[in-house]
Amino acid sequence: MIEDIPILSLIILLPFVGALASLMLGRREHLAKWVALAFSAAAFILSLLVTYEFVVDPYSASAGEIDGYSNGYQFYESHVWIESLGINYIVGLDGISLPLFVLTTLLCMLSVIFSWDTDRRPKEYFGLMLVLEVGILGVFVALDYFMFYIFWEIVLIPMYFLIGIWGGPRKDYAAIKFFIYTHIASLAMLLAIMAMYFEANIGTFGMEAIAGESIYFSRGMQLAIFAAMLFGFGVKLPMVPFHTWLPDAHVEAPTAGSVLLAGLLLKMGGYGLIRVAIPSLPSGAEDMVPVMAVIAVASILYGAILCLAQDDLKKMVAYSSISHMGFVLLGYSTLGELGVVAGVFQMFAHGLVTAVLFMMCGVVQHKCGTRLISLLGGLARKMPIAATLIAIGFLASLGLPGLVSFAAEFMVFAAVFFEWGLWIFLPMIAVAVTAAYYLWALQRSMFGPMTGKIDTWHLKDVDWYEGVPVAVLILLIALFGVFPSLVFSRIGPAVEIALRAFGGG
Amino acid sequence: MLEYAWLIPVFPFLAFLLISLLPKRTLSWEDGAGYAIGGAAGALVLSALVIGDVLAGNTMVGDGPKFTWLVIANLEVTFGIWVDQLTAVMLLVVSVVGTLVVVYSGGYMHEEGEKRRRYYAEIMLFISVMYGLVISDNYLQMFIFWELVGLCSYLLIGFWYEKPSAASAAKRAFIVTRVGDIMFMAGIIILFKYVGSLGFDNLFGEDGIAAVPNDMMILATALIFGGAIGKSAQFPLHEWLPDAMEGPTTVSALIHAATMVKAGVYLTARSYPLLVQAPETLLFVAVIGGVTALIAATVALAASDIKRVLAYSTISQLGYMTLALGAGGYLVVYADTAGGYSAALFHLMNHAFFKALLFLCAGSVIHAVGTNDMRLMGGLGKKMRITSLTMLVGAIAISGVPPLSGFWSKDEVLAAVYNAGEFDSLFFLLWAMGIATAFMTAFYMFRMWFMTFAGKPRSDYHAHESPKLMTVPLMILAVLAVSSGFALFVGDGFGVFAGESIAGLYHGEHHESAVDILAHIFGDPLTYVSLVLAIAGIVLAYRIYCVPGFDRTVFATGTAGRFQRALQNRWYISQFYDDFAVKVVYAFSLVADAFDRVVIDGLVNGFAFLGARSGNLLRKAQSGNVQRYTTIIVVGLCLLLMFMLYIAPGGWW
Amino acid sequence: MIPIEYWLVFSSLLFCIGAYGVLTRRNAIVVLMCIEIMLNSANINLVMFSSYHSVLHGVVDPSGYVFTLFTIAIAAAEVAVGLAILLSVYRRYQTIEIDKISILRW
């Protein structure tokens, strides 16, 4: 049944319809959250259905699309769109995009729940959130460069608004910085896409078709295009030294915005690298390996060191994202199956973990009125559940085994050692620093005596709409921490296909 | 029976789940103590069955059921269980001490009220993952549980998180051990690369060992031992353990004396098949062990906190075990005997019992007095008869006075080190350090005992003997502390337990009867050296701390004073770490943060500012005077003409 | 026959004079006249080139002449509109000195 309907298009369309419905509510704006929940939940449920079909019944799900299946894509849809430029509407899902796709629908739904008490312009808020979901979902399923770029850019606008309207005190600065900085990066990617299109000269923007040609590009051309793409995707990732938009955007964004920003938008960068840049430009990627590796290690270390200095809980989490996404790039830079799979998994893991962290920062902000560690202290006594959840989040993020990040980090380290030997110790320093800043923050904010600088008398523990999403995420963190192969086994074959150009890794 | 060994951690884990997830109203049963005791006892029974099976000669080394955790590229990581004699020793320690501590907690933690629930949940989780660590059949699985016991240690040290010192100590413990963990992980990864598997069966097999180049083997084993340095609080990463005493005393007894800190020793012992391939690492292990034993013992001489004395004593004894393992490796390689290896494990077991006993006694004292400071105690012996007597048993045991357990194992350890001197004379030095440590151990233990129980009270308190729930475990442990040393005579000098697990590594047939062993020990003059020194230490402590009239102020002046201050400041090592963390790492992070904001972000903002600014300048050209506009047109025209006539044809682009 | 260079120099000079006037004179009417001079310099060029090409190719090339006629008509229309605009400016500003008309700037 499912193979007869364009399920992916449907899932992308659902939040869009939801967004329109939400924006058109008129005066009944209190209904906006229900609309948003309904549509995001519907998208989530359908994406679970897709996952089920993908895993259980791979052949029938791609029936009739022999071509699509050979490249590992399922639910393949292809329609002509702009014939004169060879732009097609192509969507498909493989093992790399599937986890991120489901992560997207999940996090969007949970973010809607988390924002349950939003009373400021709810129509727009939930509408924009759904538009954001459309963009992100589109990026993860698009198999045509033009489409990919369009969805990529669609993401910017709702995010700009989410930061700019519902953000913190410096929202103006943060919103415009986010918008323009990431837009510049997108444009670099756009130039790279153009170059690939014309150099391939086969009159189509289809990713697979171009990849079939681009692997034969001259070395210099591959290098140039890859460099542009690395910049384009790297800013989103974000990689040092193009990361400074991130702390500002994260700190000022509303909680749900931060969750989606860190949980999903950053993943777009990592996804783009492995979906587009690396498989299509093998020689360029090989030439850029030192650059990628150095940047990755720098991001990991630098991000971690910066975290130590932060007094704002959310800013610390933001910088930690830089550090953790560095592992993605580091995994990729090995250009081996092990490292790349680990990098993809790290994206998935980071998406789950960082969502928890940002949600908990939101809870702290919400309940205490501040996120400054120096003002907090001893919260565990008043908010035991919140403290427990935040501690689990921190522990997951610092790579505690049994939780989801560990498998990714371990495999990245393994891949790095396999490739470069003892350089492994450089990124490994960050593991200790990571533990240091998380635990130190935990000590100062949650433990110890109360500082008396905030009103602790009326302090409440988490509300249901805050606790439920976090709890769901933590369950998943534990589940995929104990059974990472649930995801690894999907990523592996897809990455193997993606790395075919490297001669079997 | 062995195939059911995986059930051992399941019992406490179920207890953990029940305690943490049951609704508040349904839970009670003294807020979870009942579930905890049930979980621990279940595991104890199963462990006993498994140990029995092992004693009967059955092992499961690589032939048990496996669960594929991860397949990636051509690599496969499987999880499974591994039960041999070494596992059995650890199972014995964890199950016995674990159960007794949980029972003891029923009394000790009684006043904590609601917090008990968290306590029992965390203790159960710890016991569960500790079992998991012990029965792991590969390094990665072991590492996972290794980190999880670290987590539980962190949580339990920080049990009274309102106390800033407790919160800080918990953090320090986790971070410092993490440094070791990183090395452990690096070591694992090195092996992973060359062998392509992390299972002990593959790594320890001939193919596995042959696959690793020699220099990488040295590095990998040294790094894995690095994990042990962190977890077992070896020099220079030992300072977290005294701080960890901020946790409840039961936690100190269970985690920071009997079980978790032994994980490092266990890991080193487990890696023996690899270590013997790298004698350089073995020497490193031995030196670290010897240095740790000596340094920790010196600090214990001057400590005034009863738990810190025990903590440093623990470090010192762990140093003994490590030293023995290092020396034992030499013996395996060059003398074809498992003597040192067995000694280390023998000491591990004995130490677990008597040190848990000592800690629990200290807990009983603290429970009664309400302070840790021995300078405020005194004269407790009459009021707390059971505690004082059981603690005396523990003190004698650790001091190495026959026939209590400590004597036998310590003697075996020192003998092994001395024997290894035959192959590398450095071991003689280490042996001397061991002997010195033995003397100091006896001294500070009795210093502690005398300061606590002898003399008159030095402050106001109304001490009373602890409840049955606490004293019964003390008595059981006292019995064990007395008797566990006799395991030496059960079979081949503890060989049934330990040596067998590395049977493939040496060829020396080494069957001794109990009489032989006794003759062997007491026929060796070195035995008497250590014995005499131990008794001298006790007598000296008695002279200084028990007999009234000794002027202790001589320690506070002159060279002795400087020495004492250095000891009281823990050789300034802790201070060095603090300074390093604050003045180097944190300061560096502040500099980096400023750099990030000023330079990197400054560049970004600078470009933005430049854009806005240059726009502002350029617009000034727009004066509103139309003749200015036409003038600019003409100037532009001329420039364009010049460009096209003279510059563009040059083709410089 | 006058050499073509002379004509060219003449028209160019005329053009420059016109341009100079546009750039420097304040009175808008004078500026208008200068623009007319510039247009006429081009007319001279057109007529001159037309006859030049007729000579060169041996056939009469009328396009230059035709163009000139069109240009004259256009210039007339332009002047008409220009004067009307100046009139309306004078109503609002009470001046036609163009450097005074500068509220629109930056």
Add this chain to the structure above:
Amino acid sequence: MLNAFMPQLLLVLFALIMPALDYMVKDKRWLAFVALTPLLGYAFALASWTLGGYWQPPSVETGVPLIEVNLFSGAFALAFVAVGIIVALSSPEFIRNERNQGEYYSLILLAVTGMTVVALATDLIVLFVGLEIAGIASFALSGFSKKERRSAEAATKYFIVGGFSSAMTLFAISLFYGVSGTTEIAAMGPQMEAMFSSVDGIRSAATLATVMLIAGLGFKIAAVPFHMWAPDVYEGAPTPISGLLAAASKKMGVAAMFKIFLVGIVVTKTDWEVAIAVIAVVTMTVGNLIAISQSNIKRMLAYSSIAQAGYILIVLPIGTEYAVAGGLFHVLTHAFMKSGAFMVVAALTVRGIGESLDDFRGLGKRSPFLALAMMLFLLSLAGIPPLAGFASKFVLFSSAVDASIDPGPSWLVWLAVAGVLNSALSLYYYARVIKKMYMEKGPEERVTVPTMTGAAIVIALVMVIVLGIYFDAVLELCREAAGSLLQAIP
């Protein structure tokens, strides 16, 4: 020949009767509808021909081929007429208090006539005449609000700079006539080459002519440094007329430049391509930089128009068919998005709201429709997908990349780089308007949308969205149009 001129004749005819009609109708809105009649008819005919192929225009076969109806002229004419429709539609409310409204519409019709003539022209004479018809009409239009000081000043400046530039254009044309001996655009190239080989030193005369032509037409399209009039005029002129100038008049310059540079003097391309490339880059950069510091929205849009001219100018150095198609496409989309943006400003002016950026505060609440429309126009101008501006910029910039790919000259890729960087730069000031509208608090009272202006905005909005999402047919048209332009190269 007469057949081909039918639409222009029709437009002129209506232009002539409009002032008379002014005395006859009471409700002046009827004037707009009358003026729209020929425009709509022309637009319909053009659309059904160029996009649908339902109809074929009569071909010009007899007489001097001064004009040619082909897809290139059709596409441009379509853009001009569309802008004319939008402007005419939104004018009645804007000029409701002015006298002589009939003249206003007749001037608009004349301006459109002039522009379409430029689009049709194949001869320099016709081209110049068309330029002047449109120019003179727009001089008058920009001064139409006679009560406004600013309007009069704008007209004066426009007129003086415009006259100066016309003179330069004419002088340049006369020189071209001199070096080629023909005024027929397609014939210029070969004749010039013949002259170059026979007469010494004449090539530098051609260079001088080229420079003066760049200056003269650069005025029309407002290329730096010939742009200085544009902000003043756009600010001072009645807002719908600003829209007309930015969206149509400027494109007339583009049409003329395409014809002369890509057909007429393409033989000397090596002489001018770098110069124009430099002008293009400088134009877009300066336009965007100054736009950032503007606080008047019309002035800001003027500078944004300057920048857009820079984008389109890159077509000339690239010169491939695909590039011309991109330029054409951008002309079309820019016509809609820029005129749409100006009409939003016009609508607000009608409701008594000023033109300053701060007047836009809280517009999102006061008039969701106008704010949304403005946002989409601005985002489209910035080149954010999936709006029309993105699609056309995509084609435009990609043509630079295309041409720079081996064996093309690789420096062309820097034009694309400059273009995208400038797009990012432009986002800054567009986003600032969006921020004012949605993120800042302003007055609370609602703003109703003027009906006819609203209709004009809807047209532009629909086009901006449709051309962004499904632009296949239009792009195909642009490619064929570009083909028909470049076909003329002998």
